[in-house]
Amino acid sequence: MTAGLVAAPSAVDDVARGRVRRAVRWRAVVTVLAVLVVLTYVLTLMVGRTFYPPGDVVRVVLGQDVPGASFTVGRLRLPRATLAVVAGLSFGLAGVTFQTMLRNPLASPDVIGISTGASAAAAVAIVLLGLGGTAVSVFAIVAGLVVAVLIYLLAYKDGGAGTRFILIGIGMAAMLHSVIAYVLSRASQWDYQEALRWLSGSLNGVTWDRTVPALVVLVVLGPVLLTQTRALEAIQLGDDTASALGVRVERTRLLAMVAAVGVLAFATAACGPIAFVAFLAGPIAARVVGPNGSLLLPAALVGALLVLVADLCGQFAFGTRFPVGVVTGVLGAPYLIYLIVRSNRVGGSL
Amino acid sequence: MTLDHALTADALTLGYGERTVIDGLDLVVPPGRITAIVGANACGKSTLLRSMSRLLAPRSGQVLLDGKAVHRMPAKELARTLGLLPQSPIAPEGITVSDLVGRGRHPHQKLLARWSREDDEAVAEALAATQTAELADRSVDELSGGQRQRVWIALALAQRTDVLLLDEPTTFLDVSHQIDVLDLLTTLNHTRGTTIVMVLHDLNLAARYADHLIALAAGRLHAAGPPEQVLTPQTVQAVFGLSSEIITDPVSGKPLMVPRGRHHDLARQDLARQDLARQDLAREDPVREDLVPEEPAREAMEREVGVGRLS
Ligand SMILES: Nc1ncnc2c1ncn2[C@@H]1O[C@H](COP(=O)(O)OP(=O)(O)O)[C@@H](O)[C@H]1O
Numbered sequence: 200m201t202a203g204l205v206a207a208p209s210a211v212d213d214v215a216r217g218r219v220r221r222a223v224r225w226r227a228v229v230t231v232l233a234v235l236v237v238l239t240y241v242l243t244l245m246v247g248r249t250f251y252p253p254g255d256v257v258r259v260v261l262g263q264d265v266p267g268a269s270f271t272v273g274r275l276r277l278p279r280a281t282l283a284v285v286a287g288l289s290f291g292l293a294g295v296t297f298q299t300m301l302r303n304p305l306a307s308p309d310v311i312g313i314s315t316g317a318s319a320a321a322a323v324a325i326v327l328l329g330l331g332g333t334a335v336s337v338f339a340i341v342a343g344l345v346v347a348v349l350i351y352l353l354a355y356k357d358g359g360a361g362t363r364f365i366l367i368g369i370g371m372a373a374m375l376h377s378v379i380a381y382v383l384s385r386a387s388q389w390d391y392q393e394a395l396r397w398l399s400g401s402l403n404g405v406t407w408d409r410t411v412p413a414l415v416v417l418v419v420l421g422p423v424l425l426t427q428t429r430a431l432e433a434i435q436l437g438d439d440t441a442s443a444l445g446v447r448v449e450r451t452r453l454l455a456m457v458a459a460v461g462v463l464a465f466a467t468a469a470c471g472p473i474a475f476v477a478f479l480a481g482p483i484a485a486r487v488v489g490p491n492g493s494l495l496l497p498a499a500l501v502g503a504l505l506v507l508v509a510d511l512c513g514q515f516a517f518g519t520r521f522p523v524g525v526v527t528g529v530l531g532a533p534y535l536i537y538l539i540v541r542s543n544r545v546g547g548s549l
Numbered sequence: 550m551t552l553d554h555a556l557t558a559d560a561l562t563l564g565y566g567e568r569t570v571i572d573g574l575d576l577v578v579p580p581g582r583i584t585a586i587v588g589a590n591a592c593g594k595s596t597l598l599r600s601m602s603r604l605l606a607p608r609s610g611q612v613l614l615d616g617k618a619v620h621r622m623p624a625k626e627l628a629r630t631l632g633l634l635p636q637s638p639i640a641p642e643g644i645t646v647s648d649l650v651g652r653g654r655h656p657h658q659k660l661l662a663r664w665s666r667e668d669d670e671a672v673a674e675a676l677a678a679t680q681t682a683e684l685a686d687r688s689v690d691e692l693s694g695g696q697r698q699r700v701w702i703a704l705a706l707a708q709r710t711d712v713l714l715l716d717e718p719t720t721f722l723d724v725s726h727q728i729d730v731l732d733l734l735t736t737l738n739h740t741r742g743t744t745i746v747m748v749l750h751d752l753n754l755a756a757r758y759a760d761h762l763i764a765l766a767a768g769r770l771h772a773a774g775p776p777e778q779v780l781t782p783q784t785v786q787a788v789f790g791l792s793s794e795i796i797t798d799p800v801s802g803k804p805l806m807v808p809r810g811r812h813h814d815l816a817r818q819d820l821a822r823q824d825l826a827r828q829d830l831a832r833e834d835p836v837r838e839d840l841v842p843e844e845p846a847r848e849a850m851e852r853e854v855g856v857g858r859l860s
């Protein structure tokens with residue numbers, strides 16, 4: 200290594216060209232994902248027991264009065280499709296935030312019990328306490344944060360990341376699942392849809408009063424998370440490196456955790472913990488984006504796409520209708536098993 | 550030449566939980582020079598560096614950079630002056646070299662600001678200095694140990710700090726790569742005046758490359774100063790519990806530590822050989838039978854001097 204310490208202008212141009220090339224690819228991927236989300240969203244509004252052409256749908260969305268379509272699309276399909284997008288964005292964003300922050304694809308909130316915690320709290324609030332609306336969301340977010348903090352404290356060692364964190368989280372998820380099962384067994388009139396919603400997530404019977412709080416929280420906290428992208432990417436290199444790069448590691452982790460649990464819990468309160476969306480969105484986004492840039496926004500879009508497509512499939516692809524969470528669960532479980540098998544084979548930590 | 554910065558530790562006490570690792574340490578890092586920290590495993594070298602880069606808050610005392618306590622400085626401001634390459638940084642799966650090195654620009658970037666020409670220059674320079682420019686688009690996972698270490702150093706260089714701390718930058722490298730890395734750091738020090746503080750395992754490389762040697766023992770400063778003064782048999786004994794001789798390195802003229810160990814000591818081995826030869830003679834000559842030591846004693850001696858197959 201005897202080379203001089205000053206780079207030739209052409210070398211600087213090479214670096215700049217490489218960076219611009221990656222940025223262009225990243226923007227192209229994000230644009231394509233966003234377009235796909237919009238197209239699937241519109242498609243979701245078009246199909247159902249009655250078919251409405253795109254023109255009618257767009258006019259309803261713009262607030263014009265279209266006989267028939269105004270009710271079916273505006274009242275029934277619009278809140279459901281909108282919640283699908285909001286929940287997908289929320290789950291994708293929260294999942295990739297946790298995975299990046301804890302440097303482990305298994306560390307997503309739906310694997311380590313945070314979604315289950317929020318879901319259990321919502322079930323308790325609705326079924327046992329008879330609450331509704333915002334109170335349910337508050338219950339869910341508090342429970343999500345409590346679970347996150349609990350896992351963090353139980354697993355606290357060398358900054359809290361790592362295998363202990365994940366194993367304790369998986370144990371916690373199992374425990375909270377039994378809480379949900381217990382709550383549902385106590386429900387006065389057995390509601391099959393409700394049960395499925397809290398166990399694996401469902402978009403059936405969604406109305407605006409469930410969709411709006413999740414949307415508002417996403418609009419507020421989503422940008423907060425996106426501003427932490429660079430700090431989270433520095434934390435990926437290890438706490439020591441991040442600190443040396445001027446990141447306040449514990450503060451960033453706390454902020455990101457609260458914001459991620461916030462969007463996650465509000466979405467969960469609205470539609471339950473749609474299985475494995477948080478877990479799958481990041482790795483899929485990583486595949487699509489490649490080494491070209493941040494995963495936060497792409498993962499959010501992949502999350503939205505997953506929920507929209509899974510809901511379409513659940514409603515129309517099979518003879519009977521399945522809730523969205525059943526479809527995403529079928530997608531996610533094999534990947535979870537694959538990850539665990541692979542980490543066993545590599546001979547190491549989860 | 551860059552501005553010289555004064556980095557000092559003032560009655561610094563560090564620890565984890567109940568345990569105290571560094572106890573009341575006073576330390577001055579000479580500005581614009583190369584300092585090497587040596588000491589036994591687990592004596593607190595990494596802990597000291599982590600505290601200097603503000604990851605670990607002191608129990609008491611402080612680390613001062615130009616008279617200001619680093620733990621009270623804004624994180625990014627400190628990171629523009631003082632960089633650290635930790636002992637075991639983590640490369641995310643699939644990350645490319647240029648992406649990794651680019652993250653060294655973090656302390657220079659505003660929250661949402663775009664990349665500047667200066668960022669590109671810093672990255673290009675860091676890649677050129679570490680000869681990793683041709684690896685720019687490769688994935689870090691697929692590099693050799695030596696290449697990977699150069700990439701990590703490039704990350705620290707891209708940060709463009711006047712003070713650079715490195716925790717065992719040569720561990721896991723073969724000897725020629727160790728020399729490469731240390732030569733690079735020396736060039737950096739000579740051309741830019743970067744103050745370098747590094748933890749090194751190899752005492753002899755530390756003595757050769759450092760202007761200033763710091764020896765830690767049991768959480769305290771044992772000795773500090775030019776290698777010629779610090780690297781003595783007494784220091785080696787106190788810090789590593791090792792008996793040694795110090796000679797002059799014929800290449801650099803710096804002190805060179807030669808460990809004594811239990812085997813391979815020419816002086817002791819000659820004596821032992823003569824002894825065993827005499828005993829063999831005695832065995833062949835029944836008259837001198839009285840000279841042969843009892844078997845266990847002989848075995849013990851052979852084991853001790855490592856010449857078991859001699860007879
Ligand atoms: N994060 C930590 N938590 C608890 N103890 C630690 C931690 N890091 C290091 N130690 C302990 O502090 C002591 C000093 O460690 P370290 O500074 O890494 O030593 P060195 O770098 O000199 O080998 C060791 O006994 C180690 O076990």
Ligand SMILES: [Mg+2]
Nearest residue numbers: 594595636716
């Ligand atoms: Mg160390």
